[in-house]
Amino acid sequence: MNDDHDSWDFYPCRVDDRPASISLNLRWAREDVPAALDTLYWLRIGMLDPADHGMGTAAEAERLHPVEDAITDGAAKLGLVYVGRLRNDDTWQLVFYGPPRHEEGLEALTGAAQLDGRAFETGSKSDPEWSYFQEFLMPDAERHQWMQDRAVVAALEERGDVVSIPRRVAHWADFPTAAARQAFVEDAAHAGFALESSSDREQSFSAQVFRTDTVELGEIHDVVMALIELAEGHGGEYDGWETSVEKPS
DSSP, rough: OOOOOOOOEEEEHHHEEEEEEEEEHHHHHHOOOOOOOOEEEEEEOOOOOOOOTSSOOOOHHHHHHHHHHHHHHHHTTTTTTEEEEEEEEEEEEEEEEEESSSSSHHHHHHSSSSOOOEEEEEEEEETTTTHHHHIIIIIOOOHHHHHHHHHHHHHHHHHTOTTTSSSEEEEEEEESSSHHHHHHHHHHHTTTEEEEEEETTEEEEEEEEEEEEOOOHHHHHHHHHHHHHHHTTTTTTEEEEEEOOEEEE
């Protein structure tokens, strides 16, 4: 398996009603899973400095990242594929899939790591459908949209954008009928959006609307989610946003 195909990302969420951060390799959301990787493995490390939120301080992360690298490198030599990490409830959990009967090897790797007195627990279970990855680690629709919005905001910031500057932000949506599109445009106008353009294609009617907003992640994500709900309410589908790069005067 070629590491060049890996696609790691993360998102914040809540697990068991506590703050959590999930990192996962989205490669496995789009590629077929090898049949031999039918067993779920986990390693849970108790954090010494979890902070009030339970996800670990920066110092804890600085200590555990190299531990994680060493363990995941060793696990790969055992034939285990590292697919995700959960930080939640004072625990740093690594998730793998692989062939069966590698519990002792993973435990030995962890026991040999420099954990500085941190407790750990390993376990495994049969999961040929990768249900833990698909149903737990994978983000829901709202969290997936947050990841997409964060990527756009990060790209703007890399180009020197000051995201707190209000500017014209354009949004696209597609609808099954011209009437559905018109109803969306009218409802969007009540929220301050104006129609920029529309186009008709075979069985698809699109609209581009715009409004002045900042692109701070929290604000633009709320805007996007409101438009998604509005578009879906008219049988349509939201299709992304873009804006100009705004730099300091």
